[in-house]
Amino acid sequence: AQSVAQPEDQVNVAEGNPLTVKCTYSVSGNPYLFWYVQYPNRGLQFLLKYITGDNLVKGSYGFEAEFNKSQTSFHLKKPSALVSDSALYFCAVSAPYNNNDMRFGAGTRLTVKP
Amino acid sequence: DADVTQTPRNRITKTGKRIMLECSQTKGHDRMYWYRQDPGLGLRLIYYSFDVKDINKGEISDGYSVSRQAQAKFSLSLESAIPNQTALYFCATSDSEGTASVDSNQPQHFGDGTRLSIL
Numbered sequence: 001a002q003s004v005a006q007p008e009d010q011v012n013v014a015e016g017n018p019l020t021v022k023c024t025y026s027v028s029g030n031p032y033l034f035w036y037v038q039y040p041n042r043g044l045q046f047l048l049k050y051i052t053g054d055n056l057v058k059g060s061y062g063f064e065a066e067f068n069k070s071q072t073s074f075h076l077k078k079p080s081a082l083v084s085d086s087a088l089y090f091c092a093v094s095a096p097y098n099n100n101d102m103r104f105g106a107g108t109r110l111t112v113k114p
Numbered sequence: 115d116a117d118v119t120q121t122p123r124n125r126i127t128k129t130g131k132r133i134m135l136e137c138s139q140t141k142g143h144d145r146m147y148w149y150r151q152d153p154g155l156g157l158r159l160i161y162y163s164f165d166v167k168d169i170n171k172g173e174i175s176d177g178y179s180v181s182r183q184a185q186a187k188f189s190l191s192l193e194s195a196i197p198n199q200t201a202l203y204f205c206a207t208s209d210s211e212g213t214a215s216v217d218s219n220q221p222q223h224f225g226d227g228t229r230l231s232i233l
Contacts, residue, residue, distance in 0.1 A: 009154075034221060043118070043204055043224030044157070090156060101172075102222065104156035 002027035002093045006105035013081045013112055021076040021108045023091030033074040034092040034102070035065055044090060050074060061085070081112045117141045120205050120225035128233050133192040135228050137205030144210045146188040147222065148172075148180060151202040163188055164210075195232045203228045 004025045013019045025031050032051055036044040048059025055067045065076045076089060088109050094102040118139045127133055137146065144165050149157040159172030161180040169180060177199060179191045192199055206222040 036224075041226065043206075043226045044222075046221035046223070049221060101159070104158075106154050106156045 001101070002031070002095055002103050004091045004093045004103060004105040006089075006091055006108045008108050009106075011108055011110050013110070015083055015112050015114050016080055019076075019078050019081040019085070019110065019112070021089050021091075021110060023074045023076065023105060024072050025074060025091070025093045026072065027093050027095055029095060031074075032094045033065075033067065034094075035059065035063070035074075035076050036090045036092065036104075038088040038090065038107070040087075047076070047089075081110075083112050083114055086110055086112045118205060118207055118223055118225040120203075120228050122228060123226065124229045126231045126233065127195055129196055131195050131232075133195050133230065135190045135203055135205075135230070137188045137190070137225060139186050139188075139205075139207045139223075141207050141209075141223060142185075143207035143223070144185065145208045146182065147206040147208075148178075148188070148190045149204045149206065150174070150199075151204060151227070157204065160190065192230075197232050200230060200232045203230055 004023055007022055011021055034049045035047040037047050038044045047063050048057050048065055050057045050067045058064045063078050065074055067074050088107045090107050091105040092102050121136045147162045148160040151157050158174050160178050161172050161175055162170050163182045166182050181189050204227050205225045208222045209220040
């Protein structure tokens, strides 16, 4: 079955600096990749997805993610972090035409300090 | 996401009790899911349903059952709760995938969760 790994439990950045949250995946065939964000006491919110096409995907709130097939990675990025970006971020992968079997990473807690 | 409503938001109960968590949605989506979230483990799929007459086991279905009462309602039951079922439970929905559609694998929309504690 497909899987994702988020190698960092915690990422700390200063406000205004660029941020990267890392994700690597394992799947048979072409992956469908997603990033979600979770704020305290809330459910997950969809940020962006990669299905096919350009390797750089743009999403909500100024986030983007870069798909790298050779490195099986899908890192989330933002050029300039905001304090309000502080949250728990989840990477997820599913197989083509089968998003009922979406596998989530363990999550990375992003803290942006003023 | 206010379009996906979970009740109750919090529940504390005792070992051996039967518990039902409810989920309703106004998004008109065909597909509904139940996940549990545990610290350090991310989300794991319990059950999912493609429509009213379709129920499928997920990654960790043992000890749980579900009912899809209508397109908009999907409930999760713990027949005899045990302490290791203490977790945060999420319901999610997604739109149906079109056949041969580039934009298949639609994103899932989550409720705000039910925090369940079993003593």
